[in-house]
Every structure is written in structure tokens, then in C-alpha cells.
Amino acid sequence: MTKSVRHKLSAAERRSLIVHKAIELFAQQGFRATRVKDIAERVGTSDALVFQHFPTKRDLYDAILDELCARRHFTEVEQLLYYAPEYDVEDVLQRLSTWVMEQTEAEPAWLRLTLYAALEQDDGAADLIDEHFQRIIDYVAYEVAEGQHSGKFKAGDARLLARDFFAGLLGLSVMRTVARDPRYRLDPPRAAATVHVATFLRGIRTHEGESGNEV
Amino acid sequence: MSTTSLDCSGLNCPLPILRLSKAINSVGAGDRIELIATDPGSIKDVQAWTNQTGNTLIESRQDAQRYTFVIAKGRQ
Structure with a gap:
């Protein structure tokens, strides 16, 4: 049996990925035009999982602030x-x-x-x-x-x-x-x-x- | 030995340390400064600053978003 080499992201890694993808999207198309769905798609996950990490847009802003x-x-x-x-x-x-x-x-x-x-x-x-x-x-x-x-x-x-x-x-x-x-x-x-x-x-x-x- | 209070509430780093540095220059060896700050970055900054400048961090406590530090001036 061949072992899968796909790396499963930890919660912290996924959170960081969401923040980075959100920064990319916000910078490309603005805050209003960016939907949680867009971020989820860019990350390759579901809206629900993004909301699980960031219940509000403000939480996401705060995380971006920490990053930058x-x-x-x-x-x-x-x-x-x-x-x-x-x-x-x-x-x-x-x-x-x-x-x-x-x-x-x-x-x-x-x-x-x-x-x-x-x-x-x-x-x-x-x-x-x-x-x-x-x-x-x-x-x-x-x-x-x-x-x-x-x-x-x-x-x-x-x-x-x-x-x-x-x-x-x-x-x-x-x-x-x-x-x-x-x-x-x-x-x-x-x-x-x-x-x-x-x-x-x-x-x-x-x-x-x-x-x-x-x- | 005297204690001088220095309220840096609402100030972001680097200002609390700049004010602390100025305040410590105006007191004598062994005198204390009680610094109050609200920037979470001040915890790390005050510890590092006292370590590197020959002053002593006597006390450090946190009450919600308010940080209180007592620093004694060194003899240098």
C-alpha cells in the first residue's frame, strides 16, 4: 500500500493560510468585493471552516493586523x-x-x-x-x-x-x-x-x- | 528611596520605554519608577530594557489590559 504524502494542515497552519489568502484577495479586489466564499475557495476549504477560525470579519482584520x-x-x-x-x-x-x-x-x-x-x-x-x-x-x-x-x-x-x-x-x-x-x-x-x-x-x-x- | 509614578496608558511602543528611559535618568540610584502601560508589547520590552541597561525589574503584574512594572534604577 502506498502511503499518502499529502500533508494535512494543522489548525494553526490553516488559520495562517486563511489570513494570507485574505490579504491577497483584499489587496487585489478590496474589502467589500471579497466574500468569505472567495477566501474559502482560494484556501481550498469551506466557508464554515473559515467562519470557525474567524467568526466575524473584524476577527479576520485583527489577524491581518497581527500579520502586517x-x-x-x-x-x-x-x-x-x-x-x-x-x-x-x-x-x-x-x-x-x-x-x-x-x-x-x-x-x-x-x-x-x-x-x-x-x-x-x-x-x-x-x-x-x-x-x-x-x-x-x-x-x-x-x-x-x-x-x-x-x-x-x-x-x-x-x-x-x-x-x-x-x-x-x-x-x-x-x-x-x-x-x-x-x-x-x-x-x-x-x-x-x-x-x-x-x-x-x-x-x-x-x-x-x-x-x-x-x- | 523614592518611587515615581509614570502613567503611559494608551501609548504604543516605543513610547513607554522612551518615557521610562527619560524618567530613570531623572532619579537617583536605587529609586524606583512605577510604570503603568496598556500596550501588551511593553511586557517584553520592559524586561529586555531592564536586562540590558543595568536597572532592575522589581515587580511586574497584569490587571486585565493594564500592566504595572516597578523598576529600580541601577548604580551605573
Whole structure:
């Protein structure tokens, strides 16, 4: 008798497969247009089994968030922040921006999900994206506020400035990764990040905070 | 020995550790910081941070979604 070599998926493996296939489908056709039936077909299972793992769409969003969560890849920047007390903010922002651009280029689904969430005004999806980005915006706002407190940065709404910083970064990533406009892809992520950060800092630095570095 | 309370509820990592780092710089050796956080990532981060910075995690407890850490400043 020949033994079957077909590997039976464990519950955890099947759950992970559902999440990955859902990310693919949501990124290809949006949240609304994707039915549980489509995900089940892509996985090669039944609707009931998908519901067994994810009773609500929100549960699925949460799992996707875990999968795409910034924390998993944020380690290099966090290590610098935690263990280099005299870290240079410009250096950290450059690393953070490079990370965002590299991640979006490595996982284009990340940006496509963001755009679909915005276009479809889906509350659950918007929450997912909010949670994903909020960590980065909160951190930038913290650094802006600290710089304002020490007199290095001009006065202003730190959260608004942090959102501006992030929106610019996201726009750059959209042009590079989704639109694939060659005029935005001339530089590698690190060089593009350096220009973005320098432009932002030039706008908020006081005379006292000027480093003299020109780009 | 004094204890300073630091409420980081609602803040995502890396902010609780950045605030903790700043707070610990403002107290003397042996003094304590009681950090309150709500980000689950803070459990791993506080443990790693105290291990690597020569400070001591005296106490760590969880009450629903609220995490409380007591950290004593090291002598470095």
C-alpha cells in the first residue's frame, strides 16, 4: 500500500493560510468585493471552516493586523531608541522612513489595503490601518514635541506635524510602489528617505536646532 | 528611596520605554519608577530594557489590559 504524502494542515497552519489568502484577495479586489466564499475557495476549504477560525470579519482584520503589524519589523529602530540614549533624531527618522519604504516595496499588499480602506470607508478596515500606522505617527509626534520643548523645533501642533511627515512618506511610497512611477523610483529607499526627512526637519527646525547639514 | 509614578496608558511602543528611559535618568540610584502601560508589547520590552541597561525589574503584574512594572534604577 502506498502511503499518502499529502500533508494535512494543522489548525494553526490553516488559520495562517486563511489570513494570507485574505490579504491577497483584499489587496487585489478590496474589502467589500471579497466574500468569505472567495477566501474559502482560494484556501481550498469551506466557508464554515473559515467562519470557525474567524467568526466575524473584524476577527479576520485583527489577524491581518497581527500579520502586517509594524512591531514585527520595527526592531532595529526600537533597539537604537532603547539602547543609544544619545541617538540622533534625524538618523532615527531616516531609518524609520527607510523601513516604511522597504516594507511597502517588499509587501505591496500593505499599501493596497490602506488605499482600499480609504476608498471604501470601511470602519473595520480603517481601524486596522489606524492601528498599524498610529505607532509610527505617535513616535514622530513625541520627537517633535521633545524638540519643541528643548527649543530645537518651532512651535506648532506636534501631532499635526507628525501626520504631515507620515502622509508625505506614505504618498512617496504610493508613487513608488502602487503607481510605480519611474520618476519617484530614481533613488533607493534609503536615499529617498534621507531627502524626505531632511526636508521635513528643515521646515520645523529653529535657528538653534539647525545642524548645518544640507541636502 | 523614592518611587515615581509614570502613567503611559494608551501609548504604543516605543513610547513607554522612551518615557521610562527619560524618567530613570531623572532619579537617583536605587529609586524606583512605577510604570503603568496598556500596550501588551511593553511586557517584553520592559524586561529586555531592564536586562540590558543595568536597572532592575522589581515587580511586574497584569490587571486585565493594564500592566504595572516597578523598576529600580541601577548604580551605573
